[in-house]
Amino acid sequence: MTDLAIILLALFGVWTGWRVFRVDSMVRASFALMLSFIATAGIGLLLSAPYIGVATVFMMAVEMLVMAIFMVMFMMNPAGLNPMSMVHQHRLSIGAGVVAFAGLGAAVLLSDLPDSPVAPGTDVVAQLGFELLGPSMLIFETAGVTLLATMLGAVILSSRQGRFGMADHGSRPPGLEPGGAPAGRRPEKGGGHGHGHGGHGGHGDGGHGRASDDHGGEHRGHMSDGDHEGHAGYSPDGAMGAPGPEHGATHRTPAKSEHGGEHRTAHGPGHAPQDQKAADAPQEDAAPNADPHAHHRKGTGHDGDDT
Amino acid sequence: MTLIIVLLAASALFGIGLYGALSQQSFVMLMMGLELMLNGALLAIIGFWSRGLGGMPEGQLLAIIVMAVMAIEMAIGFALVVALYRKRQADVTEAIGTLKR
Amino acid sequence: MSVLLAAGVLVALALGIWLGAWFDRLAPALEGGRAAGPMAPLRDWAALLIRDQAETEAPDRMNRLLAPAWYLALAAIGLSVVPVAEGLALWHSPVGIVVWGSCEALIVITVFLHGWSPNAPFPLIGAYRYAAIGLPVMLPSMFVLIAAALPAESLSLIAIVDSQRDSWNLVRQPLGLPLFLVVGLTLTLRGPLDFAGGVDIAGGTSAEESGAGLFLWQVARLATLVAFSALAAAVFLGGPLGPLLPGPVWLALKTALVMALTVLAGRLIARTTPSRMLHVLWVWLLPLSFAHLAVSGMVAL
Numbered sequence: 141m142t143d144l145a146i147i148l149l150a151l152f153g154v155w156t157g158w159r160v161f162r163v164d165s166m167v168r169a170s171f172a173l174m175l176s177f178i179a180t181a182g183i184g185l186l187l188s189a190p191y192i193g194v195a196t197v198f199m200m201a202v203e204m205l206v207m208a209i210f211m212v213m214f215m216m217n218p219a220g221l222n223p224m225s226m227v228h229q230h231r232l233s234i235g236a237g238v239v240a241f242a243g244l245g246a247a248v249l250l251s252d253l254p255d256s257p258v259a260p261g262t263d264v265v266a267q268l269g270f271e272l273l274g275p276s277m278l279i280f281e282t283a284g285v286t287l288l289a290t291m292l293g294a295v296i297l298s299s300r301q302g303r304f305g306m307a308d309h310g311s312r313p314p315g316l317e318p319g320g321a322p323a324g325r326r327p328e329k330g331g332g333h334g335h336g337h338g339g340h341g342g343h344g345d346g347g348h349g350r351a352s353d354d355h356g357g358e359h360r361g362h363m364s365d366g367d368h369e370g371h372a373g374y375s376p377d378g379a380m381g382a383p384g385p386e387h388g389a390t391h392r393t394p395a396k397s398e399h400g401g402e403h404r405t406a407h408g409p410g411h412a413p414q415d416q417k418a419a420d421a422p423q424e425d426a427a428p429n430a431d432p433h434a435h436h437r438k439g440t441g442h443d444g445d446d447t
Numbered sequence: 448m449t450l451i452i453v454l455l456a457a458s459a460l461f462g463i464g465l466y467g468a469l470s471q472q473s474f475v476m477l478m479m480g481l482e483l484m485l486n487g488a489l490l491a492i493i494g495f496w497s498r499g500l501g502g503m504p505e506g507q508l509l510a511i512i513v514m515a516v517m518a519i520e521m522a523i524g525f526a527l528v529v530a531l532y533r534k535r536q537a538d539v540t541e542a543i544g545t546l547k548r
Numbered sequence: 549m550s551v552l553l554a555a556g557v558l559v560a561l562a563l564g565i566w567l568g569a570w571f572d573r574l575a576p577a578l579e580g581g582r583a584a585g586p587m588a589p590l591r592d593w594a595a596l597l598i599r600d601q602a603e604t605e606a607p608d609r610m611n612r613l614l615a616p617a618w619y620l621a622l623a624a625i626g627l628s629v630v631p632v633a634e635g636l637a638l639w640h641s642p643v644g645i646v647v648w649g650s651c652e653a654l655i656v657i658t659v660f661l662h663g664w665s666p667n668a669p670f671p672l673i674g675a676y677r678y679a680a681i682g683l684p685v686m687l688p689s690m691f692v693l694i695a696a697a698l699p700a701e702s703l704s705l706i707a708i709v710d711s712q713r714d715s716w717n718l719v720r721q722p723l724g725l726p727l728f729l730v731v732g733l734t735l736t737l738r739g740p741l742d743f744a745g746g747v748d749i750a751g752g753t754s755a756e757e758s759g760a761g762l763f764l765w766q767v768a769r770l771a772t773l774v775a776f777s778a779l780a781a782a783v784f785l786g787g788p789l790g791p792l793l794p795g796p797v798w799l800a801l802k803t804a805l806v807m808a809l810t811v812l813a814g815r816l817i818a819r820t821t822p823s824r825m826l827h828v829l830w831v832w833l834l835p836l837s838f839a840h841l842a843v844s845g846m847v848a849l
Binding site for chain 2: 142143146147150151153154157158160161166169170173176177180183184187188189191192193195196199203206207210211213214226227228229230232233234236237238240241243244245248249253254255256257258259262264267268270271272276279280283286287290291293294295296297298300307
Binding site: 167168171174190191194195197198201202204205206208209263265 | 608641642643646647649650653654656657660661664676679680682683686703
């Protein structure tokens, strides 16, 4: 009876594990992985490991939730409405997988397996507790310290601010083919460029702020055109001050469609060095009279909050 | 008998996970392959502990360690993906081919 | 015997669902609104049941159908580890609070799937919002439950109830119940922590639901309220312990009390934006629950 349940759970776990790489959506894939883990947990429960089994469910549920949140950020096809197959070295991988399974399976079938089951009525949870805080305390503590190091490492690795400037400074997307031109967002307008971008906005303000409303409007449009990340709310009105709302509303859309491309070619490269300067030297420009740079600093601070 | 079933399932999970880790281009999917391999390892440990160790608590301890490894893999993996995305705006392995040179 | 017990727990769950629905309809009286009678929930449900289900474009049918069922099942599993009388629970799990913790985590995932599967914008926004909020709520929940397990020296709920013979955990660990109420509000999608639904996104994960699907979802929410309240009553209020009356009656009374508290809290505490709530959860609630665990540990020593 137990064996039958274990066979069914094992089949379910292997099948859901296989589905992970066969479904068209990352959400389905990660929850298929979760089901595979739940099958493992069920087998653990049946094999008299209540704590390990239930803790696996808990851990994997939370972990797959984290996965789901990350998928929002990194996946082009989270809903699975289109087929999704992104593989390389496919045959080699299939071969490696089959060889691994065959090798391990042969080892399982050919070797003489031990047979000494857990005695019924053993309080395995209490045993585990005494083991964790008794003879194996050093191992347990090592795991704890490693997890602490992991937390620090994860925060440091994923932090945008760094000792040598922003982590995404000068970041360029990869080419579509090896050695090709950068794909995706343009580096001087990219969303990962909030920093340089804020500098650009500041520059536009300083250089053209006194010019006609129309021109300012264009610049505003230009800024919001490149705004892919959170600072859209800040830049149009915050950088320009008073004439903000209606101009932001009226000019942003036209600028996007009509002047956006023009600006990219006309102003993009020409402004680049100044952007660089504004971006690289925030300290010197901290004085309140340096209006554009003050805005620029505000802009970066805001970016930091958002990311 | 029970142990053989469990271990066969564990090796199947490990094989599928290896296939996924080698074949997937997307970092997130690749990490799912790694998780699946760890799932196989966890299943094998539970099986061995329950049917071969006579309930020695060290077996459970090993399972706990595997869970900690999973958490570490997940946290550092996603941190690396975020760092890489910041630097290269990349979410597939092909985008970091320059690491070869 | 265990069949009888299971039937009893199910009947109690059904009664609790009805009671929770009635509490929800009584609560407007606090703000000068009109309170409805005890039959109002049944009428509303009957009206829901005869309505058609709305269809969306390219939904994930399986998950859409299964999400309310999962939610209900998880509530039932969570309830099954709660001791109904001294030393008697439907599922004598030696790791009762870990089982409940797993149910919590899976409930968050179920709500996410419920919002994800209709393939429509508002439910999806609700799902992602809720996932971001639900994640940090899991941590205080675990700390609070571990703190409650410390005096009992066991993860089993039966032992935790048994450890409260002299004084309830509510007295020994006064912060526990308020912190756990936050968890309850999240799990039952209520008030300040109902980021899955809410009028600001047109009903959120349930925006596309109607008819039997919506009915089942509402029932599952209430079932989770019952399970959460029963667990909170067992962990903090001594569960079935009490003089004169038999244990199950005490448990039912205490459960009803926690249910009323949760409905009240959900009604009276204002909602805020998800980003501000995230700040509150990570920066204030997490350290607070950690301090609670440390203090409880010292008291238990």
